[in-house]
Amino acid sequence: MSDIVVSGVCKQFDGREILHSLSFAVNSGDFLSITGESGSGKSTLLGIMGGVLRPDAGSVTVGGTDIASLSEKDLAKMRRTRLGFVYQFFNLIPTMTVKENILLPLVLDKKKPSDYKQKFDELVEFTRLGSVLDSYPDTLSGGEQQRAAILRALIHDPEVILLDEPTGNLDSENARAVMTLLSDLNKKYGVTIVQVTHSEQGAAYGNRVITIKDGALL
Ligand SMILES: Nc1ncnc2c1ncn2[C@@H]1O[C@H](COP(=O)(O)OP(=O)(O)OP(=O)(O)O)[C@@H](O)[C@H]1O
Numbered sequence: 001m002s003d004i005v006v007s008g009v010c011k012q013f014d015g016r017e018i019l020h021s022l023s024f025a026v027n028s029g030d031f032l033s034i035t036g037e038s039g040s041g042k043s044t045l046l047g048i049m050g051g052v053l054r055p056d057a058g059s060v061t062v063g064g065t066d067i068a069s070l071s072e073k074d075l076a077k078m079r080r081t082r083l084g085f086v087y088q089f090f091n092l093i094p095t096m097t098v099k100e101n102i103l104l105p106l107v108l109d110k111k112k113p114s115d116y117k118q119k120f121d122e123l124v125e126f127t128r129l130g131s132v133l134d135s136y137p138d139t140l141s142g143g144e145q146q147r148a149a150i151l152r153a154l155i156h157d158p159e160v161i162l163l164d165e166p167t168g169n170l171d172s173e174n175a176r177a178v179m180t181l182l183s184d185l186n187k188k189y190g191v192t193i194v195q196v197t198h199s200e201q202g203a204a205y206g207n208r209v210i211t212i213k214d215g216a217l218l
């Protein structure tokens with residue numbers, strides 16, 4: 001099954017074409033790396049795949065649903081329930097503890113965190129965050145913050161997690177730890193992963209790599 005199908009996607013900014021008719025599918029259980037030079041359109045493509053940006057032409061389906069057919073409200077709900085997002089700068093909320101941050105997607109979706117206790121405990125163990133759950137994000141190392149952001153993206157059982165340069169702000173040791181975690185999560189839970197990276201080493205953790213150059217796939 002394909003979790004995300006991108007077909008004929010075009011996007012321009014200020015009359016400059018960034019993506020020219022891109023087509024590919026992300027299959028269930030894939031760990032896809034998207035690479036390309038700075039400015040090649042990687043973040044733009046990820047935004048379109050996650051329903052954050054609209055393409056000028058072409059379509060994106062997530063789990064069989066054409067994103068363009070959704071109202072703003074349904075699109076927001078799809079992003080909240082079926083996708084998980086992780087960014088370069090962790091994006092944890094500084095006034096909430098690590099645990100509160102991780103449970104936030106459930107709270108936003110009016111779900112009871114207690115129903116997710118087993119999953120939460122399992123993921124906390126997997127990400128080795130047990131000792132920092134009651135701490136505030138700014139007291140954590142970068143690697144810990146990014147592991148917390150990944151856990152937050154997974155807590156609500158999304159079909160796909162989308163990551164934009166998840167190790168771009170980490171030293172090489174923490175970057176390796178985060179990539180190993182992603183690879184283990186992909187293998188253990190079969191969660192579909194799409195990551196944007198300009199690191200060759202980072203890209204190699206995926207089971208598939210696509211490269212954008214001059215608006216097209218190499
Ligand atoms: N909202 C926008 N308005 C105008 N131009 C934009 C906008 N977003 C992106 N661009 C332009 O589109 C091009 C692709 O940007 P994008 O952020 O997708 O590149 P990227 O491959 O993610 O680069 P990087 O590796 O540096 O993050 C860039 O030239 C950028 O300036």
Ligand SMILES: [Mg+2]
Nearest residue numbers: 042043044164
């Ligand atoms: Mg980018």
